[in-house]
Amino acid sequence: MSDAIARMEQLVAELNRLNYHYYTLDDPLVSDAEYDKLYDELARLEKESGQVLDDSPTKRVGGELLKGFDEHRHLAPLWSLDKAQDKEDLLAWHTRVQKLVGDYNEKHPDHPLPVPSFVVELKYDGLTLNLTYRDGRLVQAATRGNGVVGEGILPQVRTIRSIPLTIPYTEGTIEVQGEGIMHLSTLEAYNQTAAEPLKNARNAAAGALRNLNPAVTASRKLDAFIYNVGYSDNVSFSDHQEMVAFLKDNRFKVNPFIRFCASIEEVAEELEQIVARRHELDYLIDGAVVKLADMRTREVLGYTEKFPRWAVAFKFEAEEATTILKEVNWEVGRTGKITPVAKVEAVELAGVTVQNCTLNNAGDIERKQLKHALGSLVYIRRSNDVIPEILGKVTEEADGEVVVVPEHCPACGSDLVMRGAHLFCENRLGCTPQLIGRITHFASRDAMDIETFSVKTARQLHAELGVRDPADLYDLQFEDLVKLERFGDKKAQNLLDAIEKSKSRDLASFLFALGIPNTGKTTTKVLADHFGSLTVVRAAHRDELVAIHDIGEIVADSIVNFFADPIMKESIDRMLAAGVKAEAGAPTAAAEALGVSVEDSPFNGKTVVLTGTLTSMTRDEAKQLLEAAGAKVTGSVSKKTDYVVAGESAGSKLAKARDLGVPVVDNEEELRRMLGMD
Incomplete structure (x- = not known):
């Protein structure tokens, strides 16, 4: 048994080293297959021995369903930040800092504080995390809560692979703070196959970390940036730069965007740059944080009742506002799903006049305490250029008129049924x-x-x-x-x-046209490429479908049930009898038709992501050309992406490609040359 434990310790150390390079440094050292081989060996040894080491990566997949959250009292308070809405507010904060430093230096001429210098960091829009390490091991993770007491979410946080379970610093207890986030590209990929798409990255991260089932957290593939040491019983730092070096040395993932500025004018310039580039990032931010870099100055300036005097949050243009909820209409979609749409009193939000807001379902109305909200003031939020959503009522009183959840279809009057979280009208032939x-x-x-x-x-x-x-x-x-x-x-x-x-459209287009529940263009293309025939797709069993990459159990069930439906069977048979071919496209034929050469194409067998607006062709046309050249066109950038084709106004995908060192084709003439068209 001792030999097995020794081997497990060896495997855990190696796997954690590989995880650090992959998830924190974006520098994979081995192939996925090699990693999986080591991981599988560790899992086998754990099963045989009945023991799991504290820092084993197998703990990251999510364990038993929890009954509730335990309270955690932070070892040091987690403070809120005072806010600066514009440059004038920033300069006013700077004036206060200068006065406090000047007053102190006047009273302590023999040991004055240095001239203020600053650090600028991004302000993430996720969920604040407080991580406790004792003698080098992660022993607790908690939400911010009220700043003094939070909720213990250690099993959930363990699923975040960029957070180390052990660190080299073993000389006492420390608490570090960071932000749990979901990358926008991860959200996009998740929603392509999700039975219940997530509305935005912030809610996706916060909801996953406060979910009692850690397996749900693991499925969201969250990440975390660590930015502060809030408590330590043995280590201290002279300035912010020294603290950041400590975090990096202990394998924490620190955002590369940290700017040290000698003057408030430099700070203002950095803030302008962040505002201009915020939508290029692959994660949400709602501002930036400006701090004094010197730790002794921070200690001297101290805190008000609510905020540290040595830091301020620079907030972006408001993406949240309050307005009156006027009415809720229930709309019927092509699948029969009944969706509530809120009409609100027109309000300006992030440069756009908002009158309609999303409400996901009847449960959403209950959760957000909107049951008695008609005519009441509500919070709304516009995030990432999507339709605004209602966050909840401003007041807790049931002071508005009732939002009535329908029992009958608003279009045809049929009885509604609840499937999962949504209401459906099942009168498919008469609605x-x-x-x-x-x-x-x-x-x-x-x-x-x-x-x-x-x-x-x-x-x-x-x-x-x-x-x-x-x-x-x-x-x-x-x-x-x-x-x-x-x-x-x-x-x-x-x-x-x-x-x-x-009638000549290819199989992937036909499958997408059928509107199979829980599938989109990516999934139907995968089906067409994998099976190559409509007949085979229609006869596919659940197990065959689940075995395909990116198709989960819910999607597989949707596909099987769709093709088993007598109404759908008859409809498809009628279309085939009318001459619809729905044949899988032959890559070489497609390439010939589009004037693209597959042989020796740099895109042949490569994974390509399209982003931004192309001027000489549409995105769909570019996708057809790339696929005809043998490429696999996907929707999200990862380490496995071979090329990113970037048009005008490319955003987060381009930024992530540059971060990962993925080759970028940002010239359409170059794209056409690589396709062999010029």
């Missing part, structure tokens, strides 16, 4: 919004690409010609169309030609 939504989606550009087709066209064909299913489109006749209002001979023939042309 007009579902029928129109399904037909419109089927004809859309990324699906069957029926030119000139629109929601308006779908409504007219449904109302006047009884089109109730995508298969009905292939039964349309010229004589029927020309009788319709605004349909002359040319428009009728153009629509029929576009419908005829759609």
Whole structure:
């Protein structure tokens, strides 16, 4: 047994070293297969011996469901920060600092404080973490709470692979602070296959870390930046730079953006740069933090009742506001899902006039205490250029009118059923919004690409010609169309030609057009590439689907249930009988048709990410060209990405590519040359 324990200790040390290089330094030392081999050996030895070492990476996957959170009293308070909304506020803070330093130096001429210098760091929009290490081991992790007492979330934090379970410093107890975050690229990848997409990165991180099931936390693939040593019983620092060096030496992930400034003018310039580049980052920030760099000065200036006098948070333009909730309407989607949409009193938010806000479902209304909120003041938030969401009521009183959750479909009157967290109308064949939504989606550009087709066209064909299913489109006749209002001979023939042309769309486009629940373009492309035939896809078993990378159990169940549905079976059979081919595209044929050479193409077999706006072609056209050249086009940047093609206004994906050292093609002439088109 001692030999087994010795080997386990050896494996744990090696795996933790590899994790540090992979997750903290972005510098992988071995292939995934080599890492998995070591990990599997460790897991086998743990099972055989019945022992798991404290710092074993197997503890990061999430364990038993917890019954609740225990309180944790921080060893030192976690302070809030005073806020500066603009440059004038920043200069006012600086004036206060200068006065305090001047007053002290006047009273202590023999031991004066140095001339103030500053450090500027990013202010992350995630969840504050307080990590306790005793004799080099992580023994507790907690939320900020009220600054004195937080919630213990150690099992959840263990799943964050950039947070070390052990550190080289073993000479006492320390507490370090940081921020738990979800990268925007990680959120995007998660939502591509999630049965319940996450609304934004901040809520995704906070919700995962305060989830009683650590396995949920692990599934979100969170990260953390550490920025402060809040307590230590044995180590001290002369300045901020020394503290940052200590954090790095102890394998904590420190954000590379730390700027040391000799004057407040330099600070102001740095803040302008951060504001200009904030949307290029692969994580959310809502401002920057300005601190005095000298630790002795911090100690002398001390704290008010709420804030340290030696630091200030520079807040960006408000992305949160308050307004009146006027009404909640319940809209019916193409899958029958009933979604509440809030109408609010118009308010300016981050340069945009907001009148509509998202509410995820009826449970969302309960959680945010909006049940009695009509006519009341509510908080709204606009994050990452998405439709604003309502965060909750401003007051806790039930002082508004009741938001009524429907029991019947607002469109067709059918009884609603609860599936998971959402209400659904199951009247698929008689609910007009579902029928129109399904037909419109089927004809859309990324699906069957029926030119000139629109929601308006779908409504007219449904109302006047009884089109109730995508298969009905292939039964349309010229004589029927020309009788319709605004349909002359040319428009009728153009629509029929576009419908005829759609019969040649490839398998991936057809699968996407069908609107299989919980699948998007990425998943349907994976299905088409893996199975290569509609017949095989339709007959695929759950186990076959789950075995495919990026397809989980929920998505697999959705696919199997969809193709087993008699209504869907009949619809697909009718389309095939009408001449829809839905064949897998042959890469060489596609390349030939697009004038692209696969042989010797630098993109052949490579993983490519598109970001930004291209001027000489659309993103879809670029994707087709790259795939025809043998590339796999994905939606998120990682260490496994071979190229990033960046157009104008490229944001977080471009920034992450540069951080990871991924080659960037940012010139469209160069892109065409690499594709062999010029």
